[in-house]
Amino acid sequence: MTSIFTGLSAFPLTPLHDDTVDARAFARLIERLAATGVDSITALGSTGSYAYLTTKERARVARLAVEHADDTPVHVGVGALRTSHVLTNAEAAQAAGAAGLLLAPMTYQPLTHDDVFELFRAVTAATDLPVIVYDNPGTTHFEFSNELYGRIAELPGIASIKIPGVPNDPEAARQHVAAIRAVIPEHVTIGVSGDASAATGLNAGCEAWYSVIGGTLPAPAMAITRAAQAGRAADAVAESQRLAPLWDLFAQFGGSLRVVAAIAEQLGLARRPSLPLPIQGLSHQQREQVAAVVNLLGLG
């Protein structure tokens, strides 16, 4: 099955400079992804700092993404703490020409499963665009269950589920993906995130990779994706293992965002600092470690 919800979906940063979206740097990132031939671009994912931007900034970023993506389909993250703000973002994304919406259940007060189901119901009822369910417990602190995946995936308009990293063991990963597959309709794709487990996830039956590094370093992400899609499972794993020093930095520095921002800054794709405060960039010493890995792996 091929659709705009399969293959490599690249998650670009939204570089900020002087507390303002750096439209030029963002447009260049998008053009770079389109030129590399990624299967889709997801703007305003967690890597795209959606949670930190105003409704107005988000509408502008959505328009920029679509304008600079050429023929590549663009999905747009519309999550917000308040349902009415999600609906405003969804409307703006649709007006911008988005192909799909990405929706995470952001939380401040803990949400119940019914709260989250009703959120997805309200959004799918209000938009014509297909929706990706965004399960990212590391940032939302909301825990989906397979039962909830199933309930939400039955809603008309749900196109895909972005799941967190899968188990390392290939057989355990296959069972994990199969258990989700068993409770959702066939037309809903499963996309893995957690870059370090992407090869395992794709080999285990995930149809998509919602990729952080794909947004900044699309070439190695494409190599992993195409190998897995062609049934060359071992090649996908080998390329992922080659990138192990990068995954180690993600683990060591508290997630992928600060590392990927440092890489983009190092490669001249974003001006430093590029993250929204209070999130500070990596320290000088941490950046040196990142630079060493980029050079070692020939990612520059």
Added chain:
Amino acid sequence: MTSIFTGLSAFPLTPLHDDTVDARAFARLIERLAATGVDSITALGSTGSYAYLTTKERARVARLAVEHADDTPVHVGVGALRTSHVLTNAEAAQAAGAAGLLLAPMTYQPLTHDDVFELFRAVTAATDLPVIVYDNPGTTHFEFSNELYGRIAELPGIASIKIPGVPNDPEAARQHVAAIRAVIPEHVTIGVSGDASAATGLNAGCEAWYSVIGGTLPAPAMAITRAAQAGRAADAVAESQRLAPLWDLFAQFGGSLRVVAAIAEQLGLARRPSLPLPIQGLSHQQREQVAAVVNLLGLG
């Protein structure tokens, strides 16, 4: 020591109706608190749904609170995911006539201790108002350490620390509070939150109670606070134990917010539903349990 950062600080709800702040209901809640003689009012705390409101709504709520509080000092919650938005909220709160600011390190991406220190540094540098450090790991998912309390409390402008619930055991609670007291300047007060442990916290040396029920049911919160302040530790504990069925509901229904909103709706202080979606109110059956407890305890 008595200051505007000691005694009972009452946290009112910000009722929403049709996705709009119900200014009339909010003003009445504030007037009720002022009339009861609470020591301060903290508008736009977690109970006041600050995280769900726009900058504009928050400025309006801050103005309403000050206008209707008579002589009672009003603190205003200014937390936001992005530092620049916090600064905007702080400016609006100051313009509204707030006596102090309440600042929680909201997170989407996990924050480091340095990120949070720099956030408090930026805010205290930008405002003339004293700041309450708001430690609420259940909603922010950020974990303070005593070392970080100490670093932040040294910043000029820090007036108080709102800590989560203390241990149930009185001696353990005393040691817990003493350990924080040992690392912060004398002029910085410690205020307990987690209503169920407020009596224990006050008896253990906390100078303030940042109180959820104080915002909706000020009378019993006053009784606990005044008993503890007068050295009648056993009376404070007895009144808290009398309210145990209420604390049980908080634990059973995933926190205090939905329960307190249901009580406010039951008492005619807010129109139902009064919480920002996607947060749904309690179910019919849960409301019946709440009503039974309100009647049992004579809280109506």
